Amino acid sequence: MTNPNITGAEILIRCINEEKVKFVFGYPGGAVLHIYDEIYKQNGFKHILVRHEQAAVHAADAYSRATGDVGVALVTSGPGATNAVTGIATAYMDSIPLVIISGQVPVPAIGMDAFQEVDMVGITRPCVKHNFLVKDVKDIAATMKKAFYIAASGRPGPVVVDIPKDITAHFAEYFYPKTVEMRSYNPVLKGHSGQIKKAVKLLLEAKRPMIYTGGGLVLGDGTEELIKLARTLNYPVTNTLMGLGGYPATDKQFLGMLGMHGTYEANMAMQNCDVLIAVGARFDDRVIGNPENFLSQPRTIIHIDVDPSSISKRVKVDVPIVGHVQSVLREMNEILSSDIMANEKKQSNISSWWKQIDEWRNVKSMVYQNSSTVIKPQYVIEKLWEVTKGDAYITSDVGQHQMWAAQYYKFDKPRRWINSGGLGTMGVGLPYAMGCQFADKNAQVACVTGEGSIQMNIQELSTCAQYGLPIKVIMLNNRYLGMVRQWQEFFYENRYSESYMDSLPDFVKLAESYGHVGMKITNPADVEGALKEAFAKKDKFVFMDFITDQDENVFPMIANGKGLSEMILGNDHIAREED
């Protein structure tokens, strides 16, 4: 029995529906017209029309970060495809599973410098997990199956499927494979049990233990197992910027975020521990600073990661465990619950280590000087946390506001903190908020942004209006490219070269022109009330323009190339201001 032949475009749509995709974020154009015609006729997934292809990929990316499902975007050839590249690279750096379908010129036109032709497979090669150019209609279904499988398995990442226009018009029989077999791709899932035992033993013998977790713990849904492990052992935990929410921030064992703008206690504990267990984290330059300084202190390192190439890349590891974080942690917990050593451990203690940590905590590195005349950005985030009861999806753009959001919003759940950690892409905030709101339509979603970043995808205010997304934009408006200005203040003797944001629009009017609510807040006393008012508007998009202190800096800070123990603390700075 054979199926009737259908077009490549229809095959593609059926494949997407077969994967139970709920939303496809896209933008039409010549090369994908056959596909859009089939979208018109189908009633499976919902297509979300963005206002720029970059935003389509960011929204799909955030949808995936919030739900764990593969995000899907659809763009046309040439400029549509190149517009998508920033979004793809952003997802790649943070290991987010996406399938991006791009149109391509017809096969006979490839290489002829045809209208709207770019070598999408060539352009995206260094920023995708894998990519495909489909040159035969019979290959569409199998390629889509592989694309979803590759994107989601192992260390996740974006996969591009580039489809020439003529292929979407050709006919073939539809057959969607149930499984994928690839001799060249078999990601390791289970960790080596000998290594896992060794790791548990080392952990139990530790005098100054430290648990350091990253985005891999969140993406690998390992939070529950990690909490169990940390609680059983009563060991301190820190999260990277990407890993926030991986361990509840309000828990007493949590030392805060580590790294360039991390807490004093997290960085000092990281530097001075004797046994370090890294879970789905990769010792990157923003986290451990200068590796030589980090290695000057001896310690034993256990590293759990699904990607073998992340292990011993920047820092040599003593006990590598390649595997899915959730399953490896579960195995560790099983050993711990059965092992007599664990019981012994409960008797023995690491109280002197905790005492040391408490001393570091007392340094109170996360303080700022509040004011009654000018709004402090940190204060806005603190109030945001209170008003949303710590239960919102918080997306952010890139800059000072991002760091303040990470420092002052206490994330108790994974998949709630959505930001571009790896690529640091300004402009993600608003499309990220869209992705989150589609993922969870009744949730509170706030986009913490700056007046610089928001303007990099501001056109999406229109998309938000079209789909009635009740997002709250929390704009910390310091009239500067703040993070750039901060570096110029510290390292370029206050020469504020091109870091000033001039000719800003009236954001309230701008928001209102799209039918949104706009609010401008200039007085610290109004911050809390305004936030409450905004979040009470459950079905409205509210754009909040907070006019904040222009000169505020992010502290603590580790300068480029410096080590974890060489932090610049805000206290010193505040003391100086008071003189």
Add this chain to the structure above:
Amino acid sequence: MKHIISLLMENEAGALSRVAGLFSARAYNIESLTVAPTEDPTLSRMTIVTSGSDQVIEQIIKQLNKLIDVVKVLDLNDGKFIERELMLVKVKATGAFREEMKRMCDIFRGRIIDVADGSFTIELTGSGTKLDAFIESLDKAAILETVRTGASGIGRGDRILKV
């Protein structure tokens, strides 16, 4: 240290550019790279000659393994192996050079595969070092042109790279 890495990958369009792109994107050295289909036409075999510290080589192997099209990777330097490269050299063969070139070719067990009035073309196979030695021992003025294939490598005995 110099390493010879062998790999098997799906014989698909763009596979070579993924490997070449990886080396340039991550700033790894690449001395030579050869590639051709194997007896199984769905697979290509590649030999890459590279150099770097142990840590860099470890990363190269891991990153190659991470490429979706790569089926197997082997660092030949982890065991015993044979390395061969083919070189064609066109040399001056006039006057005294004519005898000299024939003699050198014999010593290195090369073959003269083209004879013209003023030149010979010599074919020589061997390890990279042997080919280097041959070039070294020739009078520079006599060398008109050289072309080398880059190394191919294979493990000794029962060290077999196969799917």
